[in-house]
Amino acid sequence: AQKITQTQPGMFVQEKEAVTLDCTYDTSDPSYGLFWYKQPSSGEMIFLIYQGSYDQQNATEGRYSLNFQKARKSANLVISASQLGDSAMYFCAMRPTWGGGKLIFGQGTELSVKP
């Protein structure tokens, strides 16, 4: 079964510090995509970063980086230099090879940034 697991329901981080949000996945597909989204209290879904299963290097987008460990089936999001505006729900998602491009989401991690 294809599944995304986020084991941290809530996380706190001090402003300007780095934080890692965990994500593990389960799939037997030969290729897949991994995504992270941010959901502020407004409810909108904001795409942050993408990692392909065959990408050799970890993805980076500004303050966001993805620590991809294929053998461990993990795709952790690292946010550097946290800002107050980073407080939100964060979702890890996987796109399997088949299934009309659907994204399978984890349960999310609520990040709170303290001043």
Added chain:
Amino acid sequence: SQTIHQWPATLVQPVGSPLSLECTVEGTSNPNLYWYRQAAGRGLQLLFYSVGIGQISSEVPQNLSASRPQDRQFILSSKKLLLSDSGFYLCAWSAPGSLNTEAFFGQGTRLTVV
């Protein structure tokens, strides 16, 4: 540029009433379309997806149905709402045929069944 419209933003409906949520995409052709539901404080559960007009795949058995009458229109419906249908409904689209393109989401509809 591509945009996705979803309405209404909020909806309060009595138990047993019908439901129709509409989603339209502009600026792209033949998108993959999705309906997700999110319970409070929880992750997104995929309800339906569509890869073309009239082609609907259901992910979970439930009280809801979906239709795609036009290429860029996706409708979520129910004949009789249940209390358990309350939640935040999100429509999304993605470009077909690629693993690495993100899905773009609408602003969502907060449905409360009373």
